[in-house]
Amino acid sequence: MSMHARDKPAVQVAKPIALHTVTIVIGAFVLIPILYGVLGGFKTNQQLSTNPIGLPDPWVPSNYTDVLASGSFWLQLWNSVFIAVATTVITVGVAALAAFVFARFAFRGRELVFTIFASGLMFPFAVAILPLFILLRFFGLLNNPLGVILPQAAFGLALTIIILRQFFRSIPGEIEEAAILDGCTPFGFFWRILLPMARPALATVSVLAMVSSWNNFMLPLVVFNDPGLWTLPVGVQQFQGQFSADTARILAYVVLAMVPALAFYSIAERQLIGGLTAGATKG
Amino acid sequence: MSFSRRGVLSVAAAALFLAGCGSSGSETPQGGGGSGAAQEKVTIEWWHIQNIEPMKPVWDQLAKDYMAAHPNVTINITALENEAFKAKMTTVAQSGESPDIYQTWGGGVLKQQADAGIAKDITADVASWIDTITPAASAAYKLDGKVYGIPYDIGMVGFWYNKALFAKAGIEGTPATWGEFIDDVKKLKAAGITPLSLAGKAKWPGHYYWAYLAMRIGGLPALKEASVSKSFENPDFIAAGQKLKELSDLQPFQKGFLGAPYDTPEGQAATMGNAKAAMELMGQWAPNVQRDTSKDLGDDLGFFPFPSVEGGKGAGTDAFGGGGGFAVGGDAPPEAVDFLKFITSADSVRKTVGTGVILPVVKGVEDAVTDPRGKMVADSLAQATDFQLYLDQAYPPAVGAQVNDSVAELIAGTKSPEEVVKAITEVAQSE
């Protein structure tokens, strides 16, 4: 008894300390590379080679200010935002209509059509990139934002339809009946009642579509030859080639390119994580 | 290339609006423009690879001068890094839309671009002034008797070496034969000096070794013949591979060379510039890239041609290399050719050559070469008995890529000399 009494406080102190130590080590593993980038951007190349891990001395903001002052960074940011928003609107709009039908209508061949859409989850971009390129060339969509937006939307349909259908199904049939008795058309019900109710699910799928568009590299890489259309990932990669000798400036560019994604993540964390877990558990 | 950005965005926005309304999302506005618009206003998209000092500002200035003289012309410059340009250009080639003026090295790569319609036959447009250019410089851009590009630089590949490190290893003079060269490599190794700097990641620098050895052993006609007969399984080429293997077995390259790029602060040029290696096999631009990525070796930097191989069929004076030129896009306006004429004029060439990193392609400007390094290359080139363009440009892209790739594997020790020629032959025959 007495032994126990003496032990317990020790365990209670030791356990959280061990726990925190481990998590802090992991946290360092995650944060140090990012920190290296942030600090590296404040150094000169000279400092980087003589003092790669220490604090900058002196702090040189010019790498960051140069990038921020250059039009191309903002242009790429705008391109990324525009393409992400357009992709999201199209993906979610088109998928919501389809998911509505899959969830609330019964018709011959429904499951078959749904399965075909759902199997889109297994079609990676990388597989389709070559023929996609050839098709886009045929449609004259190379060097055109639509050449990235539409394929992204098409590839985003599968996951979006699956999640939205699941949600639409969970809305009780009585609500639809009441709406239709009130003289609502199917579209009216969809537009005025279902969509507003589905706001959380819509937020989730929107965030997912946004993130995957934001990070897409291969498609904009091959579709956009005009530097004026480049998105941030393509811009970062090209910038690395362009200023290959100027490590500090590349680090500054990389860090600045991270900021929007991290900011978005801190705002939309709940939707993002909710969406991923929902998406994955349905897989 | 020359469409208005705003136009595209509004088309996109319109399509977006339609899709948002739930109508068909398949509206596909054709193309991104091209629409010539008003006749007077002309925009020229110009892609070059002089993305660093001192050439970048010179091109900028020449474009400005031209625009000042021709107010209706706007020149949009995109300065890309070499690797980025090559990567980008392949998708451009397949997209069928090319910049109006773009970097080319001539040869089989340019030929394929011409076949795809993205490089324009400019024979007639340049007939009146092409004679001002030295035939040696313009040869690579003439294909089947038609002109597809105009050179702005010409040079050759040879060994750049650090005189101080050579002295430290007790080496006097420069090697004239492969045997002497191998001896010098051994002396450098013995003195604790890395003999050679190589960019294994970039791959093209490695192919210079194999190409030169093949030229020295098999002779230049053999390389030309191989591309026609599509067979590289020539004992001389295998012997070239064996010599290269003999070299790489000495482990003469810097640590981590297999992953080293060319022009980054850890790359081949910087290793040379930082005096961490004694030699690099590189073209006329080498001193400039060393300076840009690290330090200028100054008077310590010397140049000697690739040594001859004892008993080989090729002359030790045959040169390998190339320069740079500009091709004109398939649907470029006539002003694009006129601009090329402008930058090839004696006055413009004096400006580019004045940077010390470009050698003249125009007759009568030879005296403008004042840079000692430029002179070294120019002198070697002047003595050249015959000339071979870089193999990765001379051959069609797939073959050239295979040469680079297989030679890289040979140097890394994962392919035998026999497997190298076999792989290249297979690709050549599948073309």
Add this chain to the structure above:
Amino acid sequence: MTSPPAPPRVRSRHATASSPRDPAAAGESPAARRRRNWVTIILFLLPAIVLFGLLVLAPIALAMYSSFFKWNGFGLVPTNFIGFENFTRMLNDKIVIGDLWRGLSLIGFSLLIQLPLSLAIALLLNQKMRGRAVYRLIFFAPYVLSEVITAVLFTMILSPGRGLANELLGLIGISESTFLSEPDTVMYALFIVMTWKYFGFHMILYLAGRQSIPNELIEAAQIDGAGAWKTFRHVTLPLLGPTIRITIFLSVIYTVQLFDLVYVLTGGGPVHASETLGVTMYEFGFRRFQVGYASAISVVMFLLSLIFALGYQRFVMRRDTEGAITNMRAAR
């Protein structure tokens, strides 16, 4: 199977409430109502079908078609039919075979190290501790960065001269190393970067899975005298089964498609030591103008994903479907 029982025509005249789904059919004939249903169904599905058909299914069909041709990619369709030659060529292509091995080894790494690590961290974060939400936020952060940005950052970190990794190793007495430049080490370096980027993602999934397990179950086991390991082995782990199976599935599919990270970090080198199917396909399709061969590689990627997905769904995940759905409901 799920289509509604079509009401017999005879009854249709005086049907007022033919089925619970059609409560408002009062004023009009069911035939008209059905027709309108079909119009609605088609109108609503049309955009999705057009988009999906044109930009997902058609490209995949086109890839399959052109994989039987020798084609340099110019023009709209290939003409030089060569049968299965591209596929037999692949069998002799050391690089493609190597891609498969490298893919397998990455999958092995992921299953043996990355996923167990993520699971351990998830269980750690499931403990009551201060700052848990902050840790979770940080651990997951790399996932939201694009692969390109990650790759460029790590190119710098792993570079031999001024890189962070060498400096840190130097502090503990390990001499300069060139991680990305040696065929022997490049895969480890790649795997570490992948782990940096993705462990947080798997961790989040495990956390969600763990939180859907009622604590009473675990407490009950502990009251029964089971130690921590036994509780984990016999209660937590089996209950996490569905989540674990999903993360394995995602890991494998991701590895088959891996491109961005490798392309920017190593370009597949040195001398193909880190090349993946995606990089090989890109190299042939966009740099060497051998679109037929590249298409054949992408068809193989597609078939690998498809066969794996179908087999996995059929034999491994089948029993999870129900659980997964209830899981989702619980999460709401």
